[in-house]
Ligand SMILES: Nc1ncnc2c1ncn2[C@@H]1O[C@H](COP(=O)(O)O)[C@@H](OP(=O)(O)O)[C@H]1O
């Protein structure tokens with residue numbers, strides 16, 4: 001029996017259930033919009049977004065050694081500060097929407113995954129805040145959403161609602177206001193292809209959209225690539241309890257809302273989303289014995305082969321049932337030692353995107369863990385928007401990795417053999 005980690009129904013303020021959602025494509029009645037705070041006398045913001053192309057990324061001098069390896073510990077300080085601010089504000093927007101989750105917030109993308117006002121709003125906020133905080137940098141953003149659906153006539157009410165939400169959220173930090181067009185341009189700044197040269201921000205504005213709609217876990221995941229390597233990452237996890245989810249019953253009244261962050265060579269940290277002064281260094285568990293380990297996997301069976309994870313856990317000698325939660329909150333929870341292993345085996349043919357793992361990977365790595373594919377290769381974020389992987393992703397501490405890798409490879413072999421006998 002899997003242990004399903006579901007927090008919001010008990011410790012979240014009243015939330016309409018996902019089953020109350022009306023069919024996609026419906027538009028929000030204006031009267032259902034979230035209430036906005038009193039507008040300030042805004043200065044109109046003119047953003048330096050080129051609508052149809054991005055400035056060329058900075059590249060390193062030809063022949064120079066890896067810029068990442070050569071960085072001092074103060075490198076990326078201002079980028080990390082900007083990323084934390086961007087993810088925190090985006091999390092605030094998402095929290096507002098999740099609390100007031102309206103049927104009309106659901107749209108449908110061509111791939112049928114639910115996309116919400118919050119996905120678009122979160123992406124717009126991160127893009128706007130990064131540009132505002134790092135104005136002199138060239139800007140490249142690889143992000144999940146684009147504005148194509150929002151530009152359609154039938155989406156204009158939704159777009160207005162997103163713009164209102166964005167303005168309402170950023171007004172706590174900035175005296176500026178953005179227009180619908182600014183929002184569309186900010187969203188579309190995420191069309192970069194990434195790659196091995198220069199710096200690229202990598203964003204999943206709401207990772208775990210299905211969890212978000214269910215009222216469960218989701219994350220705002222933002223990372224920075226420099227010359228193909230992840231150099232910093234931030235994970236906003238608005239519904240994750242401050243203390244371990246391994247002891248959920250004891251802590252069910254606990255506060256929620258965590259911001260994980262890490263920068264290369266500096267360790268990993270967690271702070272409360274609502275109290276930035278509360279930060280603490282985090283570490284993966286030191287568990288060496290699989291019998292003491294527990295493992296995370298996707299809540300959605302469509303995202304990961306639960307049968308294969310079960311076989312691997314049995315082979316390894318893991319006793320505990322799987323902990324199923326949505327999003328990169330799994331990486332955050334593993335980085336602070338709530339569990340020791342994360343197993344992800346998508347169905348055949350699925351291509352993992354870099355924004356689903358970049359921030360989580362550096363948070364875990366800086367906390368002393370390690371993410372590889374099923375063949376034991378480190379994940380390569382330098383190949384564009386996708387990760388080219390062998391079979392799946394496994395994450396654990398360095399002591400457990402060799403035996404985990406062994407159990408993974410034997411279990412995959414056994415699965416393939418039994419499939420070939422059918
Ligand atoms: N068939 C599939 N197999 C594996 N991952 C999938 C998938 N369909 C969607 N996903 C990815 O799984 C992510 C959620 O991960 P998890 O299962 O850990 O919660 C989704 O992120 P989004 O919710 O941002 O679209 C999406 O990128």
Ligand SMILES: [Mg+2]
Pocket residue numbers: 204206207208355356
């Ligand atoms: Mg995602």
